[in-house]
Amino acid sequence: xxxxxxxxxxxxxxxxxxxxxxxxxxxxxxxxxxxxxxxxxxxxxxxxxxxxxxxxxxxxxxxxxxxxxxxxxxxxxxxxxxxxxxxxxxxxxxxxxxxxxxxxxxxxxxxxxxxxxxxxxxxxxxxxxxxxxxxxxxxxxxxxxxxxxxxxxxxxxxxxxxxxxxxxxxxxxxxxxxxxxx
Numbered sequence: 001x002x003x004x005x006x007x008x009x010x011x012x013x014x015x016x017x018x019x020x021x022x023x024x025x026x027x028x029x030x031x032x033x034x035x036x037x038x039x040x041x042x043x044x045x046x047x048x049x050x051x052x053x054x055x056x057x058x059x060x061x062x063x064x065x066x067x068x069x070x071x072x073x074x075x076x077x078x079x080x081x082x083x084x085x086x087x088x089x090x091x092x093x094x095x096x097x098x099x100x101x102x103x104x105x106x107x108x109x110x111x112x113x114x115x116x117x118x119x120x121x122x123x124x125x126x127x128x129x130x131x132x133x134x135x136x137x138x139x140x141x142x143x144x145x146x147x148x149x150x151x152x153x154x155x156x157x158x159x160x161x162x163x164x165x166x167x168x169x170x171x172x173x174x175x176x177x178x179x180x181x182x
Contacts, residue, residue: 001048008051015057016106025050069132070106071113079121086123092145094123095130103135111135 003011012018028049032042075082085091098118106112113131115122122128134141 001051003051005047008047011056012054017054021050021054024053068110069113069135070110071115072128072132074113074115076116076121079115082122082127083124085126088148090123091127091130092148094118094120094127095134095141096145099131099134102131 001008009018012021025046029042029046032045033039037045098120101119102114102117104112104114113135115128122131130141130144133144
């Protein structure tokens with residue numbers, strides 16, 4: 001064996017293949033024992049067989065998968081046709097409420113998105129782009145949500161001030177009418 005048992009087990013765990021490899025090793029062990037090998041010999045042979053069957057993944061394989069988000073294009077057939085865009089708040093709310101529900105981490109850092117698990121259809125295609133951002137760059141997504149919420153609060157405050165100004169003007173006009181009417 002090129003790797004110790006501990007090294008092999010640790011590597012396979014890091015690669016997300018330990019469960020599968022362990023089952024392979026157990027089946028190989030049973031096969032070697034059925035062929036008449038002694039337990040120690042069969043155990044060593046099973047570990048060697050597992051090492052050959054599960055060689056180290058190349059660094060290139062791991063890098064290619066890292067950060068990839070798959071499944072965003074697989075829109076469920078029961079969803080309506082999605083518009084290109086919706087309001088930013090609607091898109092961000094949808095992403096925030098569905099991100100954990102639809103994202104599944106895969107081997108090598110890839111993420112598989114299961115849109116069929118969403119609580120409701122996405123409000124737009126742009127929301128799917130925001131979902132990718134939320135998955136790949138959670139801190140950036142939180143920052144965008146915070147800015148959007150601040151803009152929404154600022155807009156509401158502006159509207160409130162305008163309504164107060166209008167009410168003040170109306171009150172002044174009413175006073176002027178009353179003063180002229182006396």
